[in-house]
Amino acid sequence: MMSVKSDQSKLQRKAAILVEALPYMKKYNGETFVIKYGGNAMIDESLSQQFAEDITLLKQVGINPVVVHGGGPQIGTMLKKLDIESEFIDGLRVTSKDAVSVAEMVLCGGVNKNIVADINAKGGCAIGLSGKDSSLVTAEKIIRKRADGSEVDLGFVGTPKAVDATFIEQSIANGIIPVIAPIAMGEDGQTYNINADTMAGAIAGALNARRFILLTDVSGVMNKAGEILTELSFSDVDTLIKDGTITGGMLPKVETCVNAVKAGVNGAVILDGRVLHAILLEIFTERGAGTLIRE
Template identity: 65%
Template sequence: MSQAHDPAMLLKAATLVDALPYMQRYAGRTFVVKYGGHAMGDPALAQDFAEDIVLLKAVGINPVVVHGGGPQIGAMLKTMGVESQFIDGLRVTDSQTAQVAEMVLSGAINKEIVGWIARAGGKAMGLSGKDGAMVRARKVSRTAKDPDSNIERVVDLGFVGEPERIDTSVIETVSKAGMIPVIAPIAPGEDEATYNINADTMAGAIAAALGAARLFLLTDVAGVLDKQGALLSDLRPADIERLRGDGTISGGMIPKLETCVHAVEAGCEAAVVLDGRVSHAMLLEIFTQEGAGTLIRAG
């Protein structure tokens, strides 16, 4: 049998043909990808992720990477003997912790991802919300209910922020120059203090500001699962409220889906929650009919 009729080669060709309509649909559009979790610590998955991002750029899509780094920040704080305190899953960030977060996120992790993309044949530029006044943060405030008195009190999380304003010009300039923006979730506030922003929240706000075709949240689960453990592939905000009400959605998935809903209601076409531990899951989601995660669309 000649190589031209090798079933494996024909399958590869058929896969490319099947992907063609999706490549045409998204050519020139922007995808914002939040990268983090356990996939970030696995060299093989990191290589797959970088190859996926470079491939997206090669077929005319403009990927924008926003990365986390909570475990790495925690490890550095532990090395330095700094105790971490959490409230509702958010790290209480004093001035010392904020400095460490910026060092780890804008420094080590950001440049490591830029390096992975370079090794995969792409060109990336490491940025943070500080660069070019890209993001202005506001301080996050939270309330907690006292279990004894049932009275709510304001909890000070320190230098934890959320995006208040986003200027997309730096991101667009980098993308138009043929490079891939890789953004650390650090930004200044009106008080010029440095704030640490949850990476999901940062990615969602950037996706909305850019009018992105897709926001991808790479997580450590397959997506949103029903009570039997089956993947829910397509959700609307009303579905999410119902599933939250009956307890199907709980824990850390709630803020992720809130981020997705905010993004799609503010200008992003659709958001996807999918498993970053699965090799090339993002390509399967984008370029196949079946998809690979949970798609969230407005109304």
């Protein structure tokens, strides 16, 4: 027999948030959200635990999260331990066959399984995959051209040429949370390392995801006044690139978002992974917490 004094005003604030959140429940029920996971959110132990919790919670309430992760620093550490040094051409790092083997081992056998284990420890049911599994992603070697037209061979660095998401869709329907490492096989039978943002965007497109969420270490796209821009159309993006608002590292992120939308995603979000429960806030509140890019 428990008793309690009720605090009416606190109850009404709660009710207001519920009335705000519940419609998103319906709106996003059964929808797929592809989340690029990396950076601080992956390294900080408290953020990574809470990320696993949020992902599990999403699945439990009927949203289908698919996680694509990076792991650059972890690869770097292992390459160093194994004394595998990188060659550079024109200032660009070349990925040798040995290096891509290490990348695969670290990403698929290390980082990936840790994320899977974290989610499963929170009560989810994750599986770890790479682009090789069920031939999910077929890679294509990236060809960089010099100004004189000659090609630079950067080794085993690829980009997604084709995505067959059949098995991902079946797994989702079976209650699974797929966690995917950015490694894939080329048609030449070679293993390629793929940029995690690009891999995530391509998978999101193939899944016609409702949202592609790019977790980063910045606060979304900001205007020159330092305010977060909550929603951008393609033409907004054009304008902001031209006027120099979007620059530097933000440029490829915005481009990946635009490409994902063009490939079939309903909307792409650049979201600050350093904020606790950023994903829940983005999904269940009116304003969200990052920058939404839509056609």
